Amino acid sequence: MNTRFTFCMIKPDAFKSDTVSDILLDILKAGFKIRGIKITMLTKSKAEQFYDIHQGKEFFDRLTTFMSSGPVMAMVLERPDAVESMRKLIGKTDPAQAEEGTIRKKFGSDTTHNAVHAADSYENAEREWSFFFSKREIY
Numbered sequence: 747m748n749t750r751f752t753f754c755m756i757k758p759d760a761f762k763s764d765t766v767s768d769i770l771l772d773i774l775k776a777g778f779k780i781r782g783i784k785i786t787m788l789t790k791s792k793a794e795q796f797y798d799i800h801q802g803k804e805f806f807d808r809l810t811t812f813m814s815s816g817p818v819m820a821m822v823l824e825r826p827d828a829v830e831s832m833r834k835l836i837g838k839t840d841p842a843q844a845e846e847g848t849i850r851k852k853f854g855s856d857t858t859h860n861a862v863h864a865a866d867s868y869e870n871a872e873r874e875w876s877f878f879f880s881k882r883e884i885y
């Protein structure tokens with residue numbers, strides 16, 4: 747298993763130029779290299795596929811409607827211990843409970859509009875970047 751790579755996505759609520767650039771700065775300052783980057787918009791059905799694991803949960807429709815409501819920035823990131831480092835950098839799911847200085851604390855509003863997604867395992871990271879990138883789009 748390669749522990750140098752992870753997947754991250756800036757969600758539609760944070761897709762404003764100031765916020766995007768601040769989040770990118772936080773990611774770069776944490777020592778990540780950007781190996782793939784793409785701005786796209788998910789259809790409702792693509793968002794449902796991406797969050798398939800949450801099918802049936804109370805928030806599933808809210809989450810997938812929000813995720814298909816505007817542009818997202820998908821990224822493949824590299825640094826040692828990539829998944830753990832990125833999860834630490836984004837903070838807890840609910841911005842109100844996220845640690846000071848984390849991306850969700852600074853830029854998220856609530857549990858749905860929480861600014862960023864980051865993969866929670868190396869297996870999921872690969873599944874998630876394959877959803878957005880072909881091999882030749884990762885440098």
Ligand SMILES: Nc1ncnc2c1ncn2[C@@H]1O[C@H](COP(=O)(O)OP(=O)(O)OP(=O)(O)O)[C@@H](O)[C@H]1O
Nearest residue numbers: 800805809838839857858859860862863864865866
């Ligand atoms: N109770 C909830 N109410 C509303 N939205 C929720 C709730 N729990 C999770 N979500 C949404 O679903 C996403 C995925 O949930 P998960 O439990 O995987 O959290 P996470 O791993 O911190 O977030 P992500 O997968 O986006 O990085 C969350 O980021 C959030 O946007």
